[in-house]
Amino acid sequence: MQLYLPIAEISVNVxxxxxxGGGIGFLSGLFGVGGGFxxxxxxxxxxxxxxxxxxxxxxxxxxTSITGVIAHWRRKSVDFKMGTVLLCGGVIGSSxxxxxxxxxxxxxxxxxxxxxxxxxxxxxxxxxxxxxSLRAILRSRxxxxxxxxxxxxxxxxxxxxxxxxxxxxxxxxxxxPLTIGAFVGLLAALMGVGGGFIMVPAMIYLLGMPTNVVAGxxxxxxxFVVANVTFLQAYTNQTVDVIxxxxxxxxxVVGVQIGTAIGAKVSGPQFRILLAxxxxxxxxxxxxxxxIMPSDLFSLQLGIGGGH
Amino acid sequence: xxxxxxxxxxxxxxxxxxxxxxxxAADVLVADLSQHKIKISTGFAGTELLLFxxxxxxxxxxxIVSGPEAKAVVRKKSRVSGIWINADSVAxxxxxxxxxxxxxxxxxxxxxxxxxxxxxxxxRYLNMAPTTKTEPERAAEFQQALxxxxxxxxxxxxxxxxxxxxxxxxxxxxxxxxxNVPTGRYRVDVFHVQDGWVTATTSIxxxxxxxxxxxxxxxxxxxxxxxxxxxxILIAAAAGYGAGMxxxxx
Numbered sequence: 175m176q177l178y179l180p181i182a183e184i185s186v187n188v189x190x191x192x193x194x195g196g197g198i199g200f201l202s203g204l205f206g207v208g209g210g211f212x213x214x215x216x217x218x219x220x221x222x223x224x225x226x227x228x229x230x231x232x233x234x235x236x237x238t239s240i241t242g243v244i245a246h247w248r249r250k251s252v253d254f255k256m257g258t259v260l261l262c263g264g265v266i267g268s269s270x271x272x273x274x275x276x277x278x279x280x281x282x283x284x285x286x287x288x289x290x291x292x293x294x295x296x297x298x299x300x301x302x303x304x305x306x307s308l309r310a311i312l313r314s315r316x317x318x319x320x321x322x323x324x325x326x327x328x329x330x331x332x333x334x335x336x337x338x339x340x341x342x343x344x345x346x347x348x349x350x351p352l353t354i355g356a357f358v359g360l361l362a363a364l365m366g367v368g369g370g371f372i373m374v375p376a377m378i379y380l381l382g383m384p385t386n387v388v389a390g391x392x393x394x395x396x397x398f399v400v401a402n403v404t405f406l407q408a409y410t411n412q413t414v415d416v417i418x419x420x421x422x423x424x425x426x427v428v429g430v431q432i433g434t435a436i437g438a439k440v441s442g443p444q445f446r447i448l449l450a451x452x453x454x455x456x457x458x459x460x461x462x463x464x465x466i467m468p469s470d471l472f473s474l475q476l477g478i479g480g481g482h
Numbered sequence: 483x484x485x486x487x488x489x490x491x492x493x494x495x496x497x498x499x500x501x502x503x504x505x506x507a508a509d510v511l512v513a514d515l516s517q518h519k520i521k522i523s524t525g526f527a528g529t530e531l532l533l534f535x536x537x538x539x540x541x542x543x544x545x546i547v548s549g550p551e552a553k554a555v556v557r558k559k560s561r562v563s564g565i566w567i568n569a570d571s572v573a574x575x576x577x578x579x580x581x582x583x584x585x586x587x588x589x590x591x592x593x594x595x596x597x598x599x600x601x602x603x604x605x606r607y608l609n610m611a612p613t614t615k616t617e618p619e620r621a622a623e624f625q626q627a628l629x630x631x632x633x634x635x636x637x638x639x640x641x642x643x644x645x646x647x648x649x650x651x652x653x654x655x656x657x658x659x660x661x662n663v664p665t666g667r668y669r670v671d672v673f674h675v676q677d678g679w680v681t682a683t684t685s686i687x688x689x690x691x692x693x694x695x696x697x698x699x700x701x702x703x704x705x706x707x708x709x710x711x712x713x714x715i716l717i718a719a720a721a722g723y724g725a726g727m728x729x730x731x732x
Contacts, residue, residue: 175525176525176527176661177524177525178522178523178524178526178527178696180692180696180697180699180700180703181700181703183662184661184662185526185527185662233714233715233718234718236714236715236718237719237722237725240718240719240722240723240726241722241723241725241726244723244726245726282555282557282568282571283567283568285568286565286567286568290565401715404711404714404715404718405708405711405714406711408708408710408711408714409707409708410707412703412704412707414703414710414711414714416699416713416714416717416718417699419714419718420717420718420721423718423721423722423725427729431729464565464566465564465565465566466566468559468566470627470630470634471558471559471560472556472557472558472624472627472628472630472631473556473559473568474555474556474627474631474632475554475556475557476552476554476577476579
């Protein structure tokens with residue numbers, strides 16, 4: 175069944191979109207990841223322009239993160255103070271990101287920027303995850319586990335504007351979460367991702383937050399950042415396709431349920447290594463597209479004047 | 483079924499056209515489309531219109547359907563430190579969003595080209611001047627690329643469409659519109675050609691527009707972008723919350 179998307183202005187198969195939402199939802203349920211970093215490249219791959227893909231995926235992430243936030247809030251596993259500081263940074267970063275996005279779109283470099291960012295981040299995270307799960311597999315075979323220090327004191331702890339974060343049991347400079355929030359917000363706007371894959375490790379390893387509040391707090395920040403991205407993309411670029419976001423959501427809700435159910439039974443490094451392989455595969459595909467000579471060197475962009 | 487309807491419509495229209503043509507004896511050319519508005523609704527996946535008409539003198543018929551004009555930028559990739567990036571660009575003014583040429587069989591490609599050029603109406607002689615200052619060869623290279631991209635998207639026809647002629651006076655042709663057809667006012671011009679010169683012309687109105695939900699969402703997003711942004715956030719939040727409730731928390 176073909177469906178005409180009003181903002182993307184193309185006709186796509188509804189079942190393809192539902193399947194895409196379901197498949198990626200399944201993966202996010204299985205591995206407990208956001209899925210934005212797989213969805214945006216997939217949308218671009220099926221022919222939706224990068225601008226619409228990034229903006230509509232941000233819109234869909236509003237829907238997927240809200241239930242998580244409510245659940246964590248009830249369990250009191252959200253550090254609202256930390257979340258708010260991260261969010262302040264996130265709003266600054268994502269607003270800047272939407273502005274950069276608009277600028278690059280006019281210069282015709284938006285596709286390149288998205289590809290490059292994805293290659294760098296997917297490559298780095300995929301290899302880290304791959305190495306980590308490989309190590310975990312080997313360690314479990316040997317049967318011994320060694321733990322590092324939870325957090326170490328570095329130059330970052332000497333920064334001014336110290337703040338007490340009671341729930342996270344931290345007394346650190348507000349500049350650190352502000353910077354991390356801004357960086358993740360920037361990526362959210364430029365890549366159409368929630369940024370959990372950067373946020374969570376940054377909270378654990380850079381800020382030294384206890385793991386029980388990490389998931390809830392990062393989801394809290396992500397919810398508001400993707401809402402901000404959705405608003406600004408809609409306002410400055412008119413690229414948010416509500417219909418596309420809702421169909422993807424419908425697919426992903428079902429996928430996430432199945433994924434979570436299966437993930438609860440069979441978890442562990444063996445599965446994480448599969449996700450790592452998938453991430454590296456996506457990265458490889460994007461990298462090849464950049465390296466291989468395109469079949470037509472020319473491309474066409476409509477509705478924008480100027481040029482050099 | 484569709485063929486039958488189309489044929490019935492065709493016959494009926496021909497009768498009507500002949501009746502009108504009979505009254506206005508001076509006209510050598512009368513033509514019309516099976517539909518004057520293409521409606522893009524939720525299930526739109528492209529469509530095909532029938533253009534038909536009647537001519538009273540011997541000669542050839544040329545049909546040009548041209549979509550709303552817009553600015554466009556053609557970019558050329560080159561390899562910069564191993565990566566293919568957009569490095570060069572030429573901007574064009576007044577690029578038709580859609581372009582379809584059809585002609586009667588007797589008119590060979592070269593003859594058609596000649597007619598179009600001499601009368602200033604044809605495919606390769608579109609009024610697409612580059613707005614970027616550039617030498618002619620480079621402009622031509624980028625213009626060729628523009629046409630190629632448009633053909634690849636199905637928005638320009640690669641080969642001239644066929645116009646069938648019956649009894650040396652009735653003619654008909656199908657004009658296909660892909661799903662990604664741009665919206666706006668279209669120009670449909672029909673030319674009657676004799677000995678290489680246009681002897682009669684007629685225009686048919688045509689517009690392409692979104693209708694129903696597609697139109698409302700599009701207009702909402704473009705006319706009130708701030709409100710639309712808030713709406714998008716709220717509807718996603720509600721849908722996400724609703725889905726969460728539906729599947730329940732254990």
